[in-house]
Amino acid sequence: MTSETSTNGRKVAVVTGASSGIGAATAKQFAAEGFRVVLGARREDKLEAVAEEIRAAGGEATVYKVDVTSDDDVAALAKAEPRVDVLVNNAGGAWGMESVEGAVEEKWRWMYDVNVLGTLRVTRALLPALKTTSGIVLTVGSIAGRQVYTGGAGYNAAKHAERALVEVLRQEVAVDGVRVTEIDPGRVHTDFSLVRFDGDETKAAAVYDGVESLTADDVADIIVFAATRPNRVNIDFLQVTPIDQVGGAKPKK
Numbered sequence: 001m002t003s004e005t006s007t008n009g010r011k012v013a014v015v016t017g018a019s020s021g022i023g024a025a026t027a028k029q030f031a032a033e034g035f036r037v038v039l040g041a042r043r044e045d046k047l048e049a050v051a052e053e054i055r056a057a058g059g060e061a062t063v064y065k066v067d068v069t070s071d072d073d074v075a076a077l078a079k080a081e082p083r084v085d086v087l088v089n090n091a092g093g094a095w096g097m098e099s100v101e102g103a104v105e106e107k108w109r110w111m112y113d114v115n116v117l118g119t120l121r122v123t124r125a126l127l128p129a130l131k132t133t134s135g136i137v138l139t140v141g142s143i144a145g146r147q148v149y150t151g152g153a154g155y156n157a158a159k160h161a162e163r164a165l166v167e168v169l170r171q172e173v174a175v176d177g178v179r180v181t182e183i184d185p186g187r188v189h190t191d192f193s194l195v196r197f198d199g200d201e202t203k204a205a206a207v208y209d210g211v212e213s214l215t216a217d218d219v220a221d222i223i224v225f226a227a228t229r230p231n232r233v234n235i236d237f238l239q240v241t242p243i244d245q246v247g248g249a250k251p252k253k
C-alpha cells in the first residue's frame with residue numbers, strides 16, 4: 001500500500017456484500033480508519049443507507065450495485081475504481097440444510113456461484129489495481145470451509161472450494177507484493193440464517209437463541225486488523241468462533 005493517488009489521497013477499500021452484516025460493519029470500520037470505502041451489493045437502497053451513515057461520521061463512501069454473479073456489474077465496478085488498496089470479498093451465503101440425499105441442485109449452484117465464482121470474478125477484475133498498490137485481498141470464508149457438518153454439504157463444498165481458490169491465489173500473487181488473507185468465522189449473528197432458511201424468522205432466530213454469538217463488528221475488527229498490518233506481514237488465515245463453537249463447525253440448530 002504505497003501509492004498516494006486516490007481521491008483526496010485516501011486509500012481505497014472495496015467491500016462486497018456491504019449492505020448489511022459483516023460487510024456493512026467492515027465498510028464502516030475501514031471508513032473510520034481513514035479509507036475511502038467502495039460499497040458493493042445487490043440492494044442499492046440498503047447500501048445507500050450504510051454510505052449515508054459513513055458520510056455522517058465524516059467518512060467517504062461510494063456505492064455501486066454489484067451482484068457478484070453478474071460479470072457486467074463487476075466489470076463496471078472495476079472500470080469506475082482504478083485504485084484499490086484493499087478488497088474484502090464478503091458477498092456469499094448458505095441456502096438450505098438438506099442432506100446429501102435430499103440435495104437441491106439449484107441451491108448448490110447458487111452457493112457455488114456466489115461464494116466461489118463471485119469471489120473469483122471480483123478478485124480477477126480488481127487484481128491489476130491491487131498489484132499497483134501492493135494491496136491485500138481478504139476473503140470472508142467460514143469454519144464451514146474447514147470442517148463439515150450434517151446438512152451442510154452444499155455450503156461446506158462451496159466454502160471449501162472458495163478456500164482452495166484463495167490458497168492458490170496467495171501463492172500466485174505473492175510475487176507481486178499482494179497479500180491474501182482468509183477470515184473464517186463461525187456463528188455470527190447476522191442475516192446469514194434468514195437467508196439460509198428462506199426468510200423463516202423462527203428457524204433463523206433459533207440458531208442464535210440461548211447462546212452468545214459473534215457480532216458483525218467482532219469480525220470486522222479482525223478484517224481491519226489484518227488489512228492494516230505493515231506490508232511485510234502476511235496473515236494466511238484467521239479462524240474465529242464463539243466460545244461454545246470451539247473445535248466444531250456444527251451450527252446450533
Ligand code: 8X3
Nearest residue numbers: 142144185186187251
Ligand atoms: C457460517 C458459519 O457456523 O454458521 O459461515 O456454519 S456456521
